[in-house]
Amino acid sequence: MKLIGKMTILLCGILLIVFANKFPEFGDPHSPASTHLSPYYIEHTMADTAVPNMVTSVLADYRGYDTMFETTVILTAGLACFFLLRLPEEEEKEIYFRHVPTGVTIRIEECGAAPEDSDVFQRIDAQWVPRDIIIRSTSRLLMPFIQIFALYVVAHGHHSPGGGFQGGVILGAAVILFAISHNLRTTVAKISETSAAIMSAAGVFIYAGTGALCVMLGENFLNYGALAPLLGTDRVMARSHGILIVEIGVALAVMSVMIWIYYNLSSAGKQDEGL
Amino acid sequence: MNLISVLLIAIGLFFFLGGSIGIIRLPDFYSRLHAAGMLDTMGLFLSMAGLALYVLTDFTFANVLVAIKIMLIVVFVFITSPTATHAIVDAGVRGFREPWTKDKKGGSSI
Numbered sequence: 385m386k387l388i389g390k391m392t393i394l395l396c397g398i399l400l401i402v403f404a405n406k407f408p409e410f411g412d413p414h415s416p417a418s419t420h421l422s423p424y425y426i427e428h429t430m431a432d433t434a435v436p437n438m439v440t441s442v443l444a445d446y447r448g449y450d451t452m453f454e455t456t457v458i459l460t461a462g463l464a465c466f467f468l469l470r471l472p473e474e475e476e477k478e479i480y481f482r483h484v485p486t487g488v489t490i491r492i493e494e495c496g497a498a499p500e501d502s503d504v505f506q507r508i509d510a511q512w513v514p515r516d517i518i519i520r521s522t523s524r525l526l527m528p529f530i531q532i533f534a535l536y537v538v539a540h541g542h543h544s545p546g547g548g549f550q551g552g553v554i555l556g557a558a559v560i561l562f563a564i565s566h567n568l569r570t571t572v573a574k575i576s577e578t579s580a581a582i583m584s585a586a587g588v589f590i591y592a593g594t595g596a597l598c599v600m601l602g603e604n605f606l607n608y609g610a611l612a613p614l615l616g617t618d619r620v621m622a623r624s625h626g627i628l629i630v631e632i633g634v635a636l637a638v639m640s641v642m643i644w645i646y647y648n649l650s651s652a653g654k655q656d657e658g659l
Numbered sequence: 660m661n662l663i664s665v666l667l668i669a670i671g672l673f674f675f676l677g678g679s680i681g682i683i684r685l686p687d688f689y690s691r692l693h694a695a696g697m698l699d700t701m702g703l704f705l706s707m708a709g710l711a712l713y714v715l716t717d718f719t720f721a722n723v724l725v726a727i728k729i730m731l732i733v734v735f736v737f738i739t740s741p742t743a744t745h746a747i748v749d750a751g752v753r754g755f756r757e758p759w760t761k762d763k764k765g766g767s768s769i
Contacts, residue, residue, distance in 0.1 A: 516749060522739065
């Protein structure tokens with residue numbers, strides 16, 4: 385069995401090396417890719433979709449199927465992390481608190497009343513990590529700017545490098561920064577795992593739903609020109625707006641999958657204390 | 660105007676060079692962080708100021724916006740760089756890194 389595997393790999397390697405020579409030169413103007421496909425995109429992008437950034441229009445309009453399944457792949461990655469790592473939640477029998485002024489650790493049994501998590505009584509897990517006010521307030525100060533920048537990247541994808549994937553990653557990074565500078569419990573209390581999961585599915589649903597809406601209006605799947613009567617614009621601008629709608633879906637999916645994966649990876653699936 | 664911006668960028672790069680040499684040559688954790696944190700912030704400020712001045716040689720509204728964006732980078736690095744240095748030093752103190760002294764020659768290899 386091992387021999388068959390080695391033989392297959394060897395054969396594939398030899399074939400790759402033999403046929404690598406027959407590929408067109410890098411950047412060859414006479415290769416099939418740059419004689420048929422690229423000139424069409426370069427010449428027709430502006431007339432078809434009114435999007436100056438050619439990459440965005442190819443990504444979200446001409447090759448919309450590809451990007452839709454890429455978004456699905458990201459959702460699948462989040463689901464895979466969830467199914468592999470997540471442990472069932474246990475009943476908490478004992479909770480540990482630290483009284484910060486004296487440095488005493490308090491153990492609270494099931495029946496006892498737990499104090500509120502505050503600057504005086506701090507919830508602890510495997511070890512106590514002091515809360516640093518400098519790091520906390522700096523990240524609190526920066527988070528809105530990061531999120532605004534992310535929204536700018538999403539919305540400005542038509543004109544400059546950017547778009548749903550990049551903006552979604554920046555949005556997710558803002559939440560992860562909050563989780564690192566505070567702790568995982570606080571973050572999960574703000575954005576629960578359930579809502580992250582629902583949002584990631586909703587992102588893919590926005591994308592696929594836009595396509596399905598086009599079918600309902602009597603045109604091909606993901607042909608945004610069909611949305612023109614709904615948006616109240618002509619077909620070209622409808623394609624431009626359709627790209628934006630799809631990018632928003634991508635950003636939502638990417639953001640929540642980032643958060644979801646971080647929750648599961650940083651706490652080894654227990655979702656209690658985090659890093 | 661161009662001469663000033665070239666001069667500013669050159670001084671900024673000089674600070675970056677000093678920071679890089681400091682990271683490699685200084686004896687312990689804390690002094691290396693000092694070099695990295697301080698000199699990189701200063702070098703970034705000077706080189707970005709040089710770039711902003713270079714953009715402003717052609718004084719239009721769009722270029723003013725570009726210059727403001729460049730200076731915003733400096734503002735954010737001024738906020739975040741000391742915080743990052745603070746966090747790393749804090750971790751070092753909690754990890755019991757010995758500081759280097761002249762007679763004790765403490766200083767761990769990391």
